[in-house]
Each structure stands twice: as C-alpha cells, then as structure tokens.
Amino acid sequence: MVFIAIFRHLPFGAACVSCVMLRVGMFGLSEAIWEKMMYEIKQPFHSGYLQVSEIHQIYWEESGNPDGVPVIFLHGGPGAGASPECRGFFNPDVFRIVIIDQRGCGRSRPYACAEDNTTWDLVADIEKVREMLGIEKWLVFGGSWGSTLSLAYAQTHPERVKGLVLRGIFLCRPSETAWLNEAGGVSRIYPEQWQKFVAPIAENRRNRLIEAYHGLLFHQDEEVCLSAAKAWADWESYLIRFEPEDVDEDAYASLSIARLENHYFVNGGWLQDDKAILNNIGKIRHIPTVIVQGRYDLCTPMQSAWELSKAFPEAELRVVQAGHCAFDPPLADALVQAVEDIFPRLL
Known part of the structure; x- marks a missing residue:
C-alpha cells in the first residue's frame, strides 16, 4: 500500500x-x-511551565489564532502526555488551541510522579491554566481518560465550558478497568498478548492483577519498575489500534502511562463511586456536547458511551466503524467533523 x-x-x-x-x-x-x-500542524506561539503544587510543574502551550475560540485538549492515559499532532483536530485559523501535559507525564515535571496526583488535582490545574491565560470559557476536547477528566472538569466548573467533544468514553469504573487489566475481559480476545501481560506477575497473584502490578510499578528496584511498565504499555498499545501490530514500547517512555494509569485505577479515579459521573450529568446537560465512539473500541467499549448518552440525551452520540485510537482515519475524520459542527454553537 x-x-x-x-x-x-x-x-x-x-x-x-x-x-x-x-x-x-x-x-x-x-x-x-x-x-x-x-x-496542518502549526507551531505554538506561547508555551511554558506552570507551578501547580510544591512538587509539580505542568507544561502548557498555545497555538492557532490568539484571538480565536479557546479550546483545551485533554490527553488520555492517565499519563500518556500530548503530542504536536493533537493540534491537528482544530482549525488553527479560528481556534486558540491550548494543550497541557497533565501531572507526571509528557513534558511536565517531575516525570512519572504519582505523589499529589489525583483527578481533582488535574481539575484544579485546568482551572489554573485557564485563569493564567485569561480565558473566560472554552471548548473542552478529551478522549479516553481525557473524556473522564473533561466530564469531571465540566461538572466542577460548568460555567467555564462552552462545549464538549468527547471520544472513547471512559467513566473510570471498576468494571471498565477490570475489562482492560483483569482476566475475563479483553483478555479473551487477545489471549496470546495477554500471556505476555501477565508474565511478570506470580501465578498466585493473577486474580488481582492491577494491585499486583502496583507493587512492581512502584518497586524500589528501577529495573523491576521499567520491566513492568514495558509489559503494561505493550499490552495497552496492542489494543489501541483497529488493526493491531506487534509493539515494542520503550521501557522508560512507558513508565508514566503505566505507573499513573495503575495509580488512578487502584484508587478508583478518586470518584465517589462508580456512578459519580453519570449521577452528576444534570450539571452539564445545557452544554453543547458531541460524543464520538468507535464501535470496535477494545480499550473503552461502546457500553460506556451508550450509558452516557442515555443519561445525557441532549448530547449527540456519533458511532464510527473504528477502534480506540484518535488518529486512526475514521475517528480522526469524525473528530474533525465534530469540532467543525459544534463551532457555531460556541459563538
């Protein structure tokens, strides 16, 4: 080809x-x-670091039109970090594009640090960035874990949100994390890759894999941490694309996503319960919202998007014949279209 x-x-x-x-x-x-x-990917016209706690500095950048409609891109993971390609979902002529790396990942410092790193810390960081940049309200765009964070932010600060574009809905519920990282979920679809994922864990501990991995990812021995991080990231990377390919992630680059995902999953995302986001939808039902979901998404299956759309009937659910990765062509097309379609409602 x-x-x-x-x-x-x-x-x-x-x-x-x-x-x-x-x-x-x-x-x-x-x-x-x-x-x-x-x-087309444009270079940032403004970037820097914001001290958000005694420990953490987060990277932020602005690109596009300084006088355009503000939009913030919230990446997934937790712990994935953002890339320059993320700017490509937005028309740089009409949007003021804000991108941040959440605590402990990407260009933020310190790397892979789980201390003082919770959902509500990240929500507060988003507000600090908004205030620093003098933005009154913005479009919030997030996929996968970014959809969780977008919803948590919008429910906490609905007066600051012009609209929402969400992809690959993840509500950070135990059933969702178990589907991904415990036996009996997506492990049934890729058993050969699953064997590689469970290999670092002793057989007598494989009934609670997320907890078992926690011990390895936060182990005092750096080699133990890096080996576990690579196995965790390889498993997830294999699931992301609609047509999987063999993966071989860099161990150090894998540490932030493996450690922070595990940290958030072990703690239930610091949500009150598994219905916390759905129970608070009433706070944001007035906000224009488009949900884009891959029908064949193995990381964040369709069920969560369906449940969100039922609780949030004003939101438009668009189902795409695709998997999880936002850069896979059908999803990329659908996300660009969703932003274009919601734009008139932001003015």
Whole structure:
C-alpha cells in the first residue's frame, strides 16, 4: 500500500492534510480505502511551565489564532502526555488551541510522579491554566481518560465550558478497568498478548492483577519498575489500534502511562463511586456536547458511551466503524467533523 499526502481545503476554512491510502495491486492503484483529514500542524506561539503544587510543574502551550475560540485538549492515559499532532483536530485559523501535559507525564515535571496526583488535582490545574491565560470559557476536547477528566472538569466548573467533544468514553469504573487489566475481559480476545501481560506477575497473584502490578510499578528496584511498565504499555498499545501490530514500547517512555494509569485505577479515579459521573450529568446537560465512539473500541467499549448518552440525551452520540485510537482515519475524520459542527454553537 502507498500513502499520498495532499493539502485540501475544507468548507470550514483552513488547509488540512489529507492522507489517502490506496491499495496497490497487479492492476495498479484502486479506490481509496480511507481518507484521513486533519489540519496542518502549526507551531505554538506561547508555551511554558506552570507551578501547580510544591512538587509539580505542568507544561502548557498555545497555538492557532490568539484571538480565536479557546479550546483545551485533554490527553488520555492517565499519563500518556500530548503530542504536536493533537493540534491537528482544530482549525488553527479560528481556534486558540491550548494543550497541557497533565501531572507526571509528557513534558511536565517531575516525570512519572504519582505523589499529589489525583483527578481533582488535574481539575484544579485546568482551572489554573485557564485563569493564567485569561480565558473566560472554552471548548473542552478529551478522549479516553481525557473524556473522564473533561466530564469531571465540566461538572466542577460548568460555567467555564462552552462545549464538549468527547471520544472513547471512559467513566473510570471498576468494571471498565477490570475489562482492560483483569482476566475475563479483553483478555479473551487477545489471549496470546495477554500471556505476555501477565508474565511478570506470580501465578498466585493473577486474580488481582492491577494491585499486583502496583507493587512492581512502584518497586524500589528501577529495573523491576521499567520491566513492568514495558509489559503494561505493550499490552495497552496492542489494543489501541483497529488493526493491531506487534509493539515494542520503550521501557522508560512507558513508565508514566503505566505507573499513573495503575495509580488512578487502584484508587478508583478518586470518584465517589462508580456512578459519580453519570449521577452528576444534570450539571452539564445545557452544554453543547458531541460524543464520538468507535464501535470496535477494545480499550473503552461502546457500553460506556451508550450509558452516557442515555443519561445525557441532549448530547449527540456519533458511532464510527473504528477502534480506540484518535488518529486512526475514521475517528480522526469524525473528530474533525465534530469540532467543525459544534463551532457555531460556541459563538
């Protein structure tokens, strides 16, 4: 197969990059299998570090139009960090694009630090960034763990949210974390990869894998930590794409996502109970919201998006024939479209 990258112009305005993958067979190029449309990545015009606690400094950046509609991108994990490609979901001509790396990950400091690192610390950090930048209200965009954090932030500060675009709904419930990291869930779909995931854990401790991994990821021996982090991250990376490929994650780069995910999962995301987010939906039902969900998402299955849409009937649920990764073409297209469609409601 070959990839052809071209510049296109959407009705919305700015140039976007469209990557079309064409099947090459014995008769030459055939029809496009898919099309991925995201905006051209612009460099930040403003960035820095914000001291949010005695321990933590978080990285923040702004790109796009300084006078545009503010939007904040909340990455997943917890612990994944953001990348420059995340700017591509937003038209840089009309959006003031704010991206942060949450505590302990990405460019934030110190790396992989779980101390003073809870959902409510992150919610407070988002507010500190908003106040620092002098933004009154903004669009909040988040996927996977970022959808959890977006909802928690919106329910805490509804007066500061113009709209929500959510992907891969995760409500941080024990049933969801067990699906991903305990036996009997997604392990049944990829048993061969599951064997690699459980390998670091003694057989007599595999009935509570998340807790067992906690001991390894926070072990005093750095080699033990890094080995466990790599196994954790390899397992999750394999599940993210609609068409999985063999993965071999860097051990040190894996430490933040493995350690912080485990830290949050062990503590139930610091939510009051497993219905906390759904029970507080009444606080945000007036906020324009689009939910984009991959039908075949193995990390954050469709059930949670469905339950959220039932509790939040004003939100629009868009189901895409895709998996979990926001950069897989069907989801990337749907997310760009969701932002374009919600834009008039933000003005």
